[in-house]
Amino acid sequence: MDVTSQQDTDTPPAAPKAARTGKPTSTSALAVHFASRYSVIAIWVAMIAVYAAAEPGVFLTKGTFQTIFGSQQALVFLTMALLCTVCVGEFVDLSVPAVFGFSATILPVLVVEHGWGVWPAAFVAVLGAIVVGVVNGLLVVVVGVNTIVVTLGMGTLVGGIALWLSHLNTVSGLPTGFGKIALYSVGGLPVSFYYGVVLVAGFAYLLACTPLGRHIRFVGANREVSRLSGIRVNRIRFGSFVASGALCGVGAVISVAALGGYNPTTSDTLLLPVFASVFLGTAIVLPGRFNPIGTFIGIYFLATGILGLQLLGLEAWVSSVFYGGVLVAAVTISTLLRRRGP
Amino acid sequence: MTNEAHTVSAGSRTDPPDTAPLHRLEVAELSKAFGSTRALREVHLRIAPGELHGLVGQNGCGKSTLVKILTGVYAPDPGASIAVDGRQLALPVRPMQQREAGVSVVHQNSGLVDDLTVWENVRLGHYRAGRLSRRINRREEQRATERVLARLDRPLDVGRQVGQLSAEDRAVVAIARAVQDHRPGGGLIVFDESTRALGRSARARFFELVRSLVDEGTSVLLISHQLEEVVEATDRVTVLRDGAVVEAGLRTSEVDEVSLTRMMLGRHLVTHGRVGSQVRDKVVASVRGLAVGPVTGLDLDIRRGEILGLTGLIGSGFVETAEALAGARPADVGTLSVHGRDLALDRKRGCTEEFVDAGVAFVPERRLEAGVAGELSVADNLTLPRVRSRGGRLRTGSAWQSEETAAMIAKLDIRPPHPQAPVHTLSGGNQQKVLLGKWLAGAPNLLVLHEPTQAVDVGARHDIIDAIREAARDGCGIVLASIDPVDLAVLCDRVLVFRDGRVAKELSGELEQDAIVHAVFGDDTKPQEEGQSD
Numbered sequence: 001m002d003v004t005s006q007q008d009t010d011t012p013p014a015a016p017k018a019a020r021t022g023k024p025t026s027t028s029a030l031a032v033h034f035a036s037r038y039s040v041i042a043i044w045v046a047m048i049a050v051y052a053a054a055e056p057g058v059f060l061t062k063g064t065f066q067t068i069f070g071s072q073q074a075l076v077f078l079t080m081a082l083l084c085t086v087c088v089g090e091f092v093d094l095s096v097p098a099v100f101g102f103s104a105t106i107l108p109v110l111v112v113e114h115g116w117g118v119w120p121a122a123f124v125a126v127l128g129a130i131v132v133g134v135v136n137g138l139l140v141v142v143v144g145v146n147t148i149v150v151t152l153g154m155g156t157l158v159g160g161i162a163l164w165l166s167h168l169n170t171v172s173g174l175p176t177g178f179g180k181i182a183l184y185s186v187g188g189l190p191v192s193f194y195y196g197v198v199l200v201a202g203f204a205y206l207l208a209c210t211p212l213g214r215h216i217r218f219v220g221a222n223r224e225v226s227r228l229s230g231i232r233v234n235r236i237r238f239g240s241f242v243a244s245g246a247l248c249g250v251g252a253v254i255s256v257a258a259l260g261g262y263n264p265t266t267s268d269t270l271l272l273p274v275f276a277s278v279f280l281g282t283a284i285v286l287p288g289r290f291n292p293i294g295t296f297i298g299i300y301f302l303a304t305g306i307l308g309l310q311l312l313g314l315e316a317w318v319s320s321v322f323y324g325g326v327l328v329a330a331v332t333i334s335t336l337l338r339r340r341g342p
Numbered sequence: 343m344t345n346e347a348h349t350v351s352a353g354s355r356t357d358p359p360d361t362a363p364l365h366r367l368e369v370a371e372l373s374k375a376f377g378s379t380r381a382l383r384e385v386h387l388r389i390a391p392g393e394l395h396g397l398v399g400q401n402g403c404g405k406s407t408l409v410k411i412l413t414g415v416y417a418p419d420p421g422a423s424i425a426v427d428g429r430q431l432a433l434p435v436r437p438m439q440q441r442e443a444g445v446s447v448v449h450q451n452s453g454l455v456d457d458l459t460v461w462e463n464v465r466l467g468h469y470r471a472g473r474l475s476r477r478i479n480r481r482e483e484q485r486a487t488e489r490v491l492a493r494l495d496r497p498l499d500v501g502r503q504v505g506q507l508s509a510e511d512r513a514v515v516a517i518a519r520a521v522q523d524h525r526p527g528g529g530l531i532v533f534d535e536s537t538r539a540l541g542r543s544a545r546a547r548f549f550e551l552v553r554s555l556v557d558e559g560t561s562v563l564l565i566s567h568q569l570e571e572v573v574e575a576t577d578r579v580t581v582l583r584d585g586a587v588v589e590a591g592l593r594t595s596e597v598d599e600v601s602l603t604r605m606m607l608g609r610h611l612v613t614h615g616r617v618g619s620q621v622r623d624k625v626v627a628s629v630r631g632l633a634v635g636p637v638t639g640l641d642l643d644i645r646r647g648e649i650l651g652l653t654g655l656i657g658s659g660f661v662e663t664a665e666a667l668a669g670a671r672p673a674d675v676g677t678l679s680v681h682g683r684d685l686a687l688d689r690k691r692g693c694t695e696e697f698v699d700a701g702v703a704f705v706p707e708r709r710l711e712a713g714v715a716g717e718l719s720v721a722d723n724l725t726l727p728r729v730r731s732r733g734g735r736l737r738t739g740s741a742w743q744s745e746e747t748a749a750m751i752a753k754l755d756i757r758p759p760h761p762q763a764p765v766h767t768l769s770g771g772n773q774q775k776v777l778l779g780k781w782l783a784g785a786p787n788l789l790v791l792h793e794p795t796q797a798v799d800v801g802a803r804h805d806i807i808d809a810i811r812e813a814a815r816d817g818c819g820i821v822l823a824s825i826d827p828v829d830l831a832v833l834c835d836r837v838l839v840f841r842d843g844r845v846a847k848e849l850s851g852e853l854e855q856d857a858i859v860h861a862v863f864g865d866d867t868k869p870q871e872e873g874q875s876d
Contacts, residue, residue: 118345211729211738218726228712229727229780230672230698289717 019204028056036287040280044301046100051308058311062188073182073258076196078274079281079295080203084244086278087207088237089220090147093154093216096274098162099245101267103129103252107160108171108261118178125256126249132158137238153216161262176226180328182258196296199247203292208318257259262326272320276327278304282334302326309316366391366427366530366561367445372422374407374585376513381407382418383586389530391427392559394552396572396594398874399582399606405565408582409534413447415441416742426530444529446520448536454512454870456505461487463504464519493526494551508818517551527559534565548577567655569863581605603859603865604837618649619835621809625646626819627667627702632676632687636843639677641662642667644788644819649810652823653862654840657769661707661792663840668704668790670712678702681787698727703781707792709770713777716766721747723765724780750779756807771802778806782813790821795829807833822844825862827855837861 051059058064078096085093103125110121132154139150173281207213218226219236227233256262280302281295282288302323309318369387373380382404389395396841399405410416412424413653419436424431426443440446454463459479464487469478487500496514498507504515513536520531533552540548549571556562566572572579573594581589581602589605622645629642637659644650654661664689665671667678677688693839694704706712714723725732725743733739754775756768765776774794788796794810795803810833823828830837833855839847839861847861 030728096550135478158819209738210736211733214722214726214729214738218715219724221717225715226703228668228694228706230693230695230730232693232695234693 061081081247095151097270098159138243170263198270396579435443634673651834651837658840701787703786721761771798
């Protein structure tokens, strides 16, 4: 049947489609393209320049450099743990710092108070964190409870257990030899800095180059699309909670090794830096998208900003103001980037 | 009836404004675009006081967008005007203003809350709180409800739960809610597919009630898929096609279902004629004992190269059948064997991995919600179903991906041809091509398509239809679930028309659009000129 056509002049696909392309064309578009990726890095450089000018003898020193790059390992592991769940679209895992504190308490308690060897204790500490991740995953993915509620509750619960285990005190006295796994100096920086670099690079590779990473990105972007494309969505979501727990555990072991002990009352102070870094990361490298390398840069951006302010004579409250302010600014920028589209 | 005075023809839109009070509702220059899709184009609609006006058109023609603009869900594009009884409404329409103007809408499912009583439903949003206590005065609300029901001459026990009422009484409750603010003889009620749940005799009683309101002077806009009831009940009818008014205020006495159908379809959509059938003997997929939604005990065989159409009204089961075949919706019971692999269709787990592995591909209707991830790139989306099978565990591998992406961009003429462009920056038609290409690149055994040409432009449609035919030529079995008779007529070898969960009719051979439309919309009681059915 050749259907009669009255108005059909069989126009070939015409003009309006050529309008939008994926690549910036004009100079201004290129500038926006570039600014949206690297503006935070430019601010970072500017910030260093200002501090250097304000406190010339103090800021631009090897000591400052070492403080900034040698002190953020816990944050690197925690942000990567948060990224695990954020990348698959579980927006807010509030339990991350508490799970970290839980592991960081188990290890010295077992060693110092119960006389365990450090390695079995470290194993149990990591295992404990993984168990919390499994419980989070079961409740959120299998049962379908709201992520915020589950992780807020679980975080508070394990935080409380950590306080009980430690009798509200700092538990310290780990053998100094154990500290070597975190503090051994390589090129002026503790080896744990390089653990962080390897972790971030590995995570970035996983997301960008492996089938699993592709699946993770699709689950984060659109669960229904992923499900209908044959991806085991729930398995990936569950796995992300377990991986998040494991990273908290490993990060805790390394941090405790560096510190020689742990005070579980300090866990809560990590929450804001973790979120600030992860959200700041969405304004770096891959604008509007959660990404490990952007997050990594974000961590050191924040550390630089705070150390500089402290060197200028401002006190401890400044870190709250700075982290809080950056979190709000970063989320706003990221929201605007998403809305504008590429 | 008072609908004389203006036999508004499609051309006479420049009437002087002094005729305004003659219209209960006057919509002019109403346009609405969603991104690159124009849902409504300069729509004009005039409804006289005391008129029952029908609005018909195919799915996706813009009817529901129009209702959503009237109720303030969407803001129309600048330049539109909506006037009630000659008074312009501020746009976008605010709910309070709409109520004051006397415009009320009865939605598809009547918009009733089953757990609440009759009076609670009727008075919802109208409750008057006590001045000091802020309490609802139950007695007074009940009396107000009784008054409205008495006015409709359909007394009901106002304390009963709505969930326990018959479909007919539920319709009465919905109407009572709609008319309570109207002064007698005023106001406009929009019925948006609200007669769907009514049986034949209930429907007759429903229209009796509507007619009595109309005779008092209330105006009614009836939006319906049931052309029969539109022809029987309305005074005039407006036909929408592709977001534009093609016939404005036709006297219903001058039309019948066939002529309405023709107006709804138009002829301009046609891109190309049929090609010869490419069906081979070998069955590639067979379904046994499928039960899903309203469908029970359905068996199907799809041959290699065959394009099997599934169609019917919404709720007839054809969509559910297609989704169950693709593994997208768990069926109650049923099996699918594809290319020698047996798959259970009654799955508890939602994952479609084994369907994908068996070569079952699904192009869903809502492409940005279920088909492609808009924020990710064309290349990522195109190759997604195969990164697991073709990539290594540690490496997706870039060579096959760029090769496959380039091949699909060329084959489907995806524009712009940038593999790294995020899919949401593409036009609707090109997004649809990415969605289709994502599956065609894997050479599926069974390809299930749901409205594959919905909201795409003419050029993209051409490319998509060609690609579907090519897949059939390569031996893929294809299931096309669609309400678009043009697609069905142009592409299909066989069309199954569903009604109430059964295959009511099977059309094959040289398919005519009109025959398909009649089979879908028409009634069994009026078998007319369907030469093709066998």
